[in-house]
Amino acid sequence: QFPFGRRLPCDIYWHGVSFHDNNIFSGQVNKFPGMMETVRKITLSRAMRTMQDLFPLEYNFYPRSWILPEELPLFVAEVRMMKDSNPSWKPTFIVKPDGGCQGDGIYLIKDPSDIRLTGSIQSRPAVVQEYICKPLLVDKLKFDIRLYVLLKSLEPLEIYIAKDGLSRFCTEPYQEPTLKNLHQVFMHLTNYSLNIHSGNFIHSDSVNTGSKRTFSSILCRLSSRGADVKKLWSDIISLVIKTIIALTPELKVYYQSDIPAGKPGPTCFQILGFDILLMKNLKPMLLEVNANPSMRIEHEQELSPGVFENVPSPVDEEVKVAVIRDTLRLVDPQKKKRKDTHLSFHTYLLIFPTQLQSLHAGIASMKDKQHKHHSLKLS
Numbered sequence: 001q002f003p004f005g006r007r008l009p010c011d012i013y014w015h016g017v018s019f020h021d022n023n024i025f026s027g028q029v030n031k032f033p034g035m036m037e038t039v040r041k042i043t044l045s046r047a048m049r050t051m052q053d054l055f056p057l058e059y060n061f062y063p064r065s066w067i068l069p070e071e072l073p074l075f076v077a078e079v080r081m082m083k084d085s086n087p088s089w090k091p092t093f094i095v096k097p098d099g100g101c102q103g104d105g106i107y108l109i110k111d112p113s114d115i116r117l118t119g120s121i122q123s124r125p126a127v128v129q130e131y132i133c134k135p136l137l138v139d140k141l142k143f144d145i146r147l148y149v150l151l152k153s154l155e156p157l158e159i160y161i162a163k164d165g166l167s168r169f170c171t172e173p174y175q176e177p178t179l180k181n182l183h184q185v186f187m188h189l190t191n192y193s194l195n196i197h198s199g200n201f202i203h204s205d206s207v208n209t210g211s212k213r214t215f216s217s218i219l220c221r222l223s224s225r226g227a228d229v230k231k232l233w234s235d236i237i238s239l240v241i242k243t244i245i246a247l248t249p250e251l252k253v254y255y256q257s258d259i260p261a262g263k264p265g266p267t268c269f270q271i272l273g274f275d276i277l278l279m280k281n282l283k284p285m286l287l288e289v290n291a292n293p294s295m296r297i298e299h300e301q302e303l304s305p306g307v308f309e310n311v312p313s314p315v316d317e318e319v320k321v322a323v324i325r326d327t328l329r330l331v332d333p334q335k336k337k338r339k340d341t342h343l344s345f346h347t348y349l350l351i352f353p354t355q356l357q358s359l360h361a362g363i364a365s366m367k368d369k370q371h372k373h374h375s376l377k378l379s
């Protein structure tokens with residue numbers, strides 16, 4: 001660690017939280033400039049909204065969201081309109097403070113009038129989002145998926161998706177939200193940092209039991225029940241690509257400002273944590289993108305009251321060690337010399353750059369047409 005900077009050139013710089021050093025002139029850095037800002041709840045919701053306005057069907061994997069406080073009147077009006085046109089619609093919403101993590105400050109509401117306006121919304125903006133009421137359950141419990149995605153390059157876009165991830169379980173059997181159970185965080189929020197405080201939390205000693213399991217163990221289980229796991233993977237891959245495409249314009253602005261073309265500078269890569277919820281019908285929904293996914297492979301265990309010890313977590317180790325190892329292999333500057341191919345890395349699935357470029361170009365041209373359409377309408 002070099003808290004005051006390291007002036008000798010390195011092949012790979014591993015920054016702790018975000019890209020922060022404008023005095024690096026070569027090599028690779030494990031963070032993109034501006035990534036933290038780009039994936040914050042409000043910024044992500046804005047980027048997804050832009051794409052949802054342009055391609056509503058392509059981007060229906062992100063719950064309808066409003067930004068508070070600025071869109072509070074819009075939120076109230078839209079919900080009223082939807083309720084008027086469909087009186088049987090009984091929605092629930094989830095309010096999430098911007099920049100929050102680990103479930104901090106999150107609460108569920110049944111009606112826009114339940115938003116807690118006292119102080120916090122004004123001082124701490126938030127996103128309010130349609131709550132997904134019918135998640136897929138395993139052992140009667142709600143769970144979400146943390147998938148690791150390596151953004152290896154912005155230009156050309158190169159994306160790798162780790163073939164295995166983590167499934168993080170709630171610790172109270174799930175019930176659809178009612179006024180009575182809205183406050184039960186162990187039933188509705190899958191955050192590890194919250195559920196670990198539940199008496200029902202089970203530290204997993206194998207990959208397919210307990211409160212944190214591998215995603216592959218869930219897939220095995222789904223597959224044995226006859227679910228179309230191939231389709232699920234292809235939907236997840238498409239969700240990841242479309243999300244990164246939505247974030248790319250903003251990321252490029254940050255990149256060009258911090259590392260201008262033509263000036264000596266490093267190249268960047270980054271491991272992102274995608275949090276995904278599966279609906280009962282197996283449709284994956286994006287909850288959020290994490291710029292600093294935890295890479296801890298240990299957990300704390302209370303040996304006796306107040307006495308904690310770090311013990312290895314086999315599930316975290318199984319998934320995260322492989323992700324870090326293959327990330328380093330993929331960005332290894334010696335790789336070219338050894339003529340390794342992309343396909344030799346078994347942890348990651350490569351989204352072929354050509355496939356990606358054509359998708360990107362397709363969306364860009366659709367955007368362009370849409371833009372012309374809008375300008376025509378305006379003129």
Ligand code: ADP
Pocket residue numbers: 063094096100101102103104106129130131132133144188189190191275277287288
């Ligand atoms: P944080 O960054 O604080 O963890 P998240 O957006 O990941 O915030 O939300 C925390 C948890 O709340 C998620 O892990 C998930 O279990 C639940 N959650 C978040 N958004 C939704 C939603 N739209 N529908 C259902 N559950 C949600």
